[in-house]
Amino acid sequence: MTRKVTDHHAIIPTGMYPENLHLDEKRIYDLVARRFIAAFYPECRVANTTVLGKVGQVPFKATGKQILEPGWKLVYVNDSSAKKEGEEEEKILPVFEEGETGPHEPRVHQGKTTPPKPFTEATLLRAMETAGKQVEDEEMRELLKDNGIGRPSTRANIIETLFRRKYIEKKKKNIFATQTGMDLIDTIQSELLKSPELTGQWERKLRLIEKGEYAMETFKQELVQMVVDLTREVKTAVYKTIAIAPETPPPAATGKKTDSEKKEKAPKPPASPESLTCPKCKAHPLKKGNTAWGCANFNACGFKIPFEAAGKKLTDKQCADLVNKGKTAKIKGLQTGTMLVLTDAFQVIAE
Structure with a gap:
């Protein structure tokens, strides 16, 4: 009988001071040490603020946060890497009093915007x-x-x-x-x-x-x-003509290869499944797990290719062949059949 894993002990620094560490090792140690120290600081108290103002007859609106008590954020005050990639920068507002007024000199910032990046x-x-x-x-x-x-x-x-x-x-x-x-x-x-x-x-x-x-x-x-x-x-309504994307024409069946066809060899499919897309959902890459190659979105998709099937341990190329071609080449030593096949139900069977 096995017990379910509940939680794990946190990674914390010991009493031994590290010496002769490489730069990356120092960075990792700094992350662990800062997080450990921050756990003993009080909570950070903030106020979410919405400011409605008017300049002349033009209304303005600003939203952001006012930090009332920095708490544990003091540990990261000088850490430039604390901001995660792709995370919007927090807008910190000064303290405003309701009904306050004052002079304001507008400043026009001249710059160039960059177009949004294409989607992946x-x-x-x-x-x-x-x-x-x-x-x-x-x-x-x-x-x-x-x-x-x-x-x-x-x-x-x-x-x-x-x-x-x-x-x-x-x-x-x-x-x-x-x-x-x-x-x-x-x-x-x-x-x-x-x-x-x-x-x-x-x-x-x-x-x-x-x-x-x-x-x-x-x-x-x-x-x-x-x-x-x-x-x-x-x-x-009256509509414009829609341009239909052309289909790639199949090669002419002449039986003879042209000079350009002889020079242009078909690219070989990758030998590692890691560079392939899941054949079931066709939207996520494959990732290597402990016992199988599986869809990166496995919880929703459920596709996987086990490292061992029909009593035979599979190579990365054989797993890639199952994804690209739907079957492997002949494999010696299978318990049943001579090759492995990926069925329409996305199951690996010997045939």
Whole structure:
């Protein structure tokens, strides 16, 4: 009988002072020591502040925090690496008194903005989770905060559908809209269909239905009327021609290879599964675990290739062949069959 693992002892510094450490080792030790010391400091007390001001007839709004008691943050006051990558910098506001006034000399900052970086599959999934941040209406932004676009189990399939219909394409790690996708967006004249606000409106009404403050039949009638109106709009509107992304033509079956075909050899598939995409969800890379190669999003996807199958320990190349080709080459010493095959149910069997 085995007991479930509950918790682990924290990593703490000992009474032995470290000497002759390399730079990276010093950094790790500093992280552990600072965290240990900070645990004995009092809590950091902050006040979330919203300031509404007016200059002449122009209203201004600023939100941020006022630190009342720094507490444990004193340990990290000079630590420039405390800010995590991708995390927005905290806006610290000075102390304001309600109704205060004073002179102000405006300053115009001249600079250049940089365009946002292209999406990768990881950042696109994150943007779908936090789609409400782009909505201006505060009430809808709050409704979308815990919902976003799609669900965790459907977002990967949504992205895969866009790839399959050639609305988006991947260049290296980045994702770009194709001409077909851009033409389609230009064709849709209803701004509501292109905005997360539609999801926000539905979420608001569904919550009202839960509270008994909105009739379910009314919601269904509104959906039917919306579809009718959109259909009428599509039938009567004038649209531009959408450029269809061309399919890659198959090579001509002449039986002879041209000089260029002889020079251009087909690239060999990677021998390590770590550089491959999960063949089941087709949205996440494979990662090496303790007993198997599995989808990086294993909890939702469930795909894995065990290190050992049919009494035979598999090499990285054989695992990669299962992902790329759906089967391995002939393997000596299998308990049953001569090769391993990845079935339609994404199970590895001997055949």
